[in-house]
Amino acid sequence: MKISIELTLLPLNNNFEDHIITFIKRLRASKFTVLENPMSTQIYGEYDLLMPFLTSEIKKSFENQENVVVNLKIVKSDRSNYEPHF
Numbered sequence: 001m002k003i004s005i006e007l008t009l010l011p012l013n014n015n016f017e018d019h020i021i022t023f024i025k026r027l028r029a030s031k032f033t034v035l036e037n038p039m040s041t042q043i044y045g046e047y048d049l050l051m052p053f054l055t056s057e058i059k060k061s062f063e064n065q066e067n068v069v070v071n072l073k074i075v076k077s078d079r080s081n082y083e084p085h086f
Contacts (some may be wrong), residue, residue, distance in 0.1 A: 002045070005043050008070070008071040011067070011068045019061070035080065036040075040071075042079075042080070044078050057066055058070055
């Protein structure tokens with residue numbers, strides 16, 4: 001099944017930008033569709049492939065930082081082509 005995930009990585013330290021950039025670059029290097037905006041990153045793909053990948057990448061971020069928050073929103077559909085109609 002196709003899913004869409006919106007996520008935000010929030011390192012709780014003064015040097016937060018480097019951690020966010022590293023995380024986004026690892027997502028970009030994947031085989032999944034990745035879209036970004038100033039507030040969050042969206043990643044799209046097949047559930048059984050995307051979830052293990054994302055779990056691994058989040059774990060890496062947790063191991064490299066003392067305090068970090070990750071917010072996830074998961075939608076059961078591929079919303080990568082969504083365009084607002086207003």
